[in-house]
Amino acid sequence: MTSLLIVVIVALLGIAIWQLTKIFDLTQTKHFVGEEYKSQIATDKDNNINGYLMFVFLAFIYILTIYCCVRWGDMPLLNNAASEHGKDVDRLMWISLGVIFFVQIVTQFLLHYFAFINRGHKDKKATFFADNDKLEFVWTIIPVIVLAGLILYGLYAWNNIMHYNDEEEVLYVEVYAKQFGWDIRYSGNDNVLGKANVRFIEGVNAVGVDMSDPNAQDDKMAKELHLPVGKKVVLKMRSQDVLHSAYFPHFRAQMNCVPGMVTQFAMTPTVTTSEMRERQGIVDRVNSINEARNKHSKKLVEKGEAGLEPYVFDYILLCNKICGRSHYNMQAKVVVETESEFRKWLGQQPTLGQQVAEEKAAAQAPAVETQPEVTPEEVQEPQIVVDTTAVVAQVIK
Amino acid sequence: MSAVGHELTHDHSHDDHHHKETFVTKYIFSQDHKMISKQFLITGIVMGIIGIAMSLLFRIQIAWPEESFKVFSWLLGDDFAPGGVMRNDIYLAIVTMHGTIMVFFVLTAGLSGTFSNLLIPLQIGARDMASGFMNMLSYWIFLLSCIIMLSSLFIETGPASAGWTIYPPLSAVPEAIPGSGTGMTLWLISMALFIAQSLMGSLNYVVTVLNLRTKGMTMTRMPLIVWALWITALIGIVSFPVLLSAALLLIMDRSFGTSFFLSDIYLAGEVLHYQGGSPVLFEHLFWFLGHPEVYIVILPAMGISSEVISTNARKPIFGYRAMITSLLAIAFLSTIVWGHHMFVSGMNPFLGSVFTFTTLLIAIPSAVKAFNWITTLWKGNLQMNPGMLFSIGMVSTFISGGLTGIILGDSTLDINVHDTYFVIAHFHLVMGISALYGMFAGIYHWFPKMFGRMMNKNLGYIHFWVTAVCSYGVFLPMHFIGMAGLPRRYYTNSAFPMFDDMIDVNIVITMFALVGAAFQLVFLFNFFYSIFYGKKASQNPWRATSLEWTTPVEHIHGNWPGEIPEVHRWAYDYSKPGYDEDFVPQTVPLRDGEKDGGHH
Incomplete structure (x- = not known):
């Protein structure tokens, strides 16, 4: 019964979506009589709707991030380290997270904002802008500097963690x-x-x-x-x-x-x-x-x-x-x-x-009649083939 | 070089023109790259449906570990899910198969198989691939490998269950987990065949790009997608054979008593005979492919996005040469970073330092690419087609997922988040979702080229926006449970009270996953419906410059009815000053004094 219900709901959902697109189609074909295929390419209306949705989506990413931080942001891996090197790890983690959040907020903003502000219009023409060595240099060198810092700190911490003094x-x-x-x-x-x-x-x-x-x-x-x-x-x-x-x-x-x-x-x-x-x-x-x-x-x-x-x-x-x-x-x-x-x-x-000696002694002692019942599995001694010449x-x- | 190749194929295909094609040679054992591309795509989609359905099963299990579900009994049977409760080893089996199917069968063969076959000959101006026969063989071996992989779902002990990374000894010894019996054998056979088909395809792509470019199509006039596919093929040739050797050695360990990867094992009350091998060796061999593999997956998606963004922004791609350089840099670096999967494997910590260094370097070319895409949008005239939306989405998820790589690539930080949900969130965003977006963008964009019809745009919009919301809904919160220390591949999190307050996050994630997956049905409907009933496409619906849009809508063997057109300019002359139209096809000769390659 439940399965039938699910099938019906899915079918209805499908029909609803189909009807929705039909309505979209009907409102659009009017403008493109004769060039039917064009309705399948973005129109100014599509560009507008999706351009605004880009902006809404940007808000969605931000809000979701904030919600996650507030709701589940009490991350045990970032605070209260219980070891000496843990403090270094946590500090590096916070720095990295800082970099990540900053870059994420800025680049997602640029991406979605550009998508919104430059949404197409039939009277507009794009700017022919194919190359700029200065810009390329800037966004090569900035990651280089930031990463150099992260790599150096990371390697310093890694070496401290992995190497311990034998004399100690x-x-x-x-x-x-x-x-x-x-x-x-x-x-x-x-x-x-x-x-x-x-x-x-x-x-x-x-x-x-x-x-x-x-x-x-x-x-x-x-x-x-x-x-x-x-x-x-x-x-x-x-x-x-x-x-x-x-x-x-x-x-x-x-x-x-x-x-x-x-x-x-x-x-x-x-x-x-x-x-x-x-x-x-x-x-x-x-x-x-x-x-x-x-x-x-x-x-x-x-x-x-x-x-x-x-x-x-x-x-x-x-x-x-x-x-x-x-x-x-x-x-x-x-x-x-x-x-x-x-x-x-x-x-x-x-x-x-001591334990091994006790076990051996117990094994050699005569069996007591009142021994508790054991399942056959327990009785079966694990078979150990010890080839002494091979064992290192x-x-x- | 290209001129000679051009002549050769020209003659060859003229003969082909007059062959009568039967149903079998046209649709089944076809040697035509366009048909093979469709075969790869549809097989990839079928595998994708299976892979995604599996992810839903284990997401449901994680969210509601104590409930029983009828859907488990239906799909898994009473043996694998007695009373609607998934068995714990079957959980691992499904996780393993999801990973294997999505990484290899969908995002490697389904993505680069489809678009390399479709686009390389069409965009460089070739009549077909260098070897049509090998190309056909490649697809059929791929299909065989799919069938073998899927058949392992139906054996009594279950499919491979050691994770898609199949680390021995778990994958080598059936006593360790039932899936390491016949299931693992089938996995290895399937993967060996998969590698064979991948190599056949890759060699073909490399040779075709090098030898069969039409007159005027210099390497630096090729569209970025061809560059991306070519470099992807090169990475595949370098790294896939290493996985093959790992698989063969593992087969030897499993079936012929060798000890390449195994040593000193005591299992089920018995000492096994293995001695002297090391699982760490397997990890090295596996990741020598495994890491480049993620670039094999993402580079085609990057290429597609570059192409689709430029076309629909009506603007040249920003920094064409920087894009090529960064592709090459990523490809080179991708082969020397595999150790970052092994920081805590027990290998020498000094290697950890080296791999941290090389890994974090990859962020530089990646950042260049991201900024170039963003700048391409700037002052464009963006045509918001579904393909364009998915391409922008790809840039967004690539950034979100890529950024957390600077945590995971740093050996110090990886100690603590290694193999937690943080990793899952990272790689799903950066190479799972991004690559899927690239694939969707490619499908929406080149559907008219493949099937001569248009996909429904509005269904495409619905598909994109729901998918976009759900992808972030699934993977953003996942970072947080990762940072709470929750390990991946746990059948249930209820064994540790420490994770008890994570249960609501897991339910939220699963809800987003279910909704997101349900809306892929919209895509499936749109795809299959449009193949037969979509609106007829015009020859160049997106008003693009590249060569594939100069071929007729109806597919013909040999691609162009007459001469192969000559190329006179790069592929990105959009909105070029001095032209009335906002695009200048590559076949239009340069005017007197006009400069090529983005200069004016």
Whole structure:
């Protein structure tokens, strides 16, 4: 029934448009008896109508831009950067946006205004104006100067972001991506990540750490990325299956995770999670999000489903490279805390050496009769073919 | 050189004149460039309908992720959309197919295939393409590649789903996503054929322009559209083979156990045997085509706009030589900027600096072009035909979309907006909408040349204004959700509370998309209706100067009934002082003391 209705509406719309053009046609053919085809070329009336519409359209672009800025202009990527280099990125972003808005407003005005003011008339003749070297020079050199500035600033910032001093005291953390989640590995007391390769994946050793490497024993695994504030952290990234991209929007940080390769991104978080939650910009945003969530929640409750929890701000790690069916939901929480809080949290995590040893012990222990039921899938041990001659564990640092 | 070529084709086509053409040789296996151009156009339009319809499906999904829609069940079937809810891998499949179809099949083959075939011989004064047979072959291979690409929609595991950029390992391993099974194989075969047809076409265009120009048609007297199409063909010849090699290596990895792009993969509880390859290598090979590809798409649209704006402004195009220089500069730069798609791919950051530099340089020739178009309008006598409106619209969207390129081309800023909706907004405006506008402008403008009839002007106006409003309505707000950090290719944004207040933007965007797409029906109706019932066109309806309007309205094989006309001046003598008419065709000899090329 609804489909029939849609078909009827579309048909009626079609007829309405057709009738409208027929009316236009009838009003015009009168002036061009004998030269029928000419009615299909613009007449003075067309030029007038469309010339004015050009002006209206210019207004539309401006109003839409302003509306977007007001309505959705609270852009989290432009304010409240939570990392040291983030301030540079934001400044460059604002400068670039300034240039863009200025050029956009001026050129769109010129384009549409010229289209309006020069709209055709049958008694008019255009000015033969084919070339002017001075003008060409002017609008070559202006972009050259503006871009030179942007390029220089951009390259300066890029080099600062991408290069970190090896001598500096830094924290090494591995961000490990897989379909569809993240694992975090801390380098432990020695601050050296143990070697790893996917061919070592087994049980709790989910990221394939080479347990024969002495540096690997004190590595620690986690599901959340905890970072101490004010300390440079070098995120070493790996992927076990397909390309992923570790995207930390609040920290202005992103790097792809590439199977077979270790990539990295260094940054210094500058604002703890709890400090960020109190920032006015973030408070406003959280309120606006919760408003939307409340609305949505009410609808869900009406349908008899569970409502939504209110949103509390947290830093977040998302996957930003198409990676499969659940790409849209590959996330991890990022917590920035004070050095002491961080040490305390890290101290509570067991080392990988302990975990592997415990797992081995559990496997060797005689099976207990009251073992909980497990599905056949879980019983199936993943088959790991480790060709030791071929395995070259990746040196993470 | 041109004189010799002219003689050759002349003789050849005189023989052709007396051939009796059957239905098959005239309409199906035609070697006539005008017929091949129509074949490309109509195939391109059909692919365009499919590509745009797909975009509506995923726009509906993003706007209302929790609802079920009957339209999903109808179009996708119960397997791909059980109970009217689109499966998440099918969402990615549709996104992938939309990108592939629009970029390659509509805006590459549909746009430059159509207008290169139609305009190159007609505007340079040639009887046909250098090789009519290769030209015909090019179309039929294109059609075959379309059919293979579309057939992948009907297989059980679904079509390719790794994004139109088909990055391995996702595209290489069927365990990673179902679409990487047979769907991906068909994608690769189709694309290999597509590249073959593209090369055949491009070689033909390049050779035709170099060798078959009529007497007096020097390179610097050619209309800008011919320059644009010629340069487009050159870029295609340089870059498409690299994608072919990438596709072949990927086929080897997928089917013959090699490891060009794959290494150290653990999937579905198993270590795969691949070792030593790198997905980053694939990214380099892909973007070595992928970036020039966007210029393959946009240059013909720029050429069309230059032509249509000048004709309808009744004014010479401003800065003809600067326009050619900037086309060449864009073409050259386009081949050395591919790395800006890979700032965060894990490649050496030093390369990032180099690519930032080369990328931002492209803004200079682009700015020159934009300012030249605007100046062409200045003090013109603008004839607001639908073609003209779309050309002005093209300049507008090219500026709006191009400007945000200075954010994305800057490695520092790209870190943060890479692969977000900001990117989608940018490239859709600058090469999607702009190129479509160019294509529409070309269709409205050269329809009388193609079909001997006029399209309905008022339907054209309705089509333009609604499309113009909806294009900005879709893509302007999209920049803002991009700057809120929303990643592209997400099946739903509801998994992150952080994006919950974006839902209304997404609904607004989808509404504009639906309305905009619905009004393309006005164009479709106008197009097909006018082919049969449009008003008869006169020989030169737009009062243009270029050679194609000196051919008779009825198509004949060989284009001109008698001698090929000789050319005496450039193509932009509009409103030239000293002439009564406001246009002087290229075939009119220069008067004593009259200067050519915009000087007077």
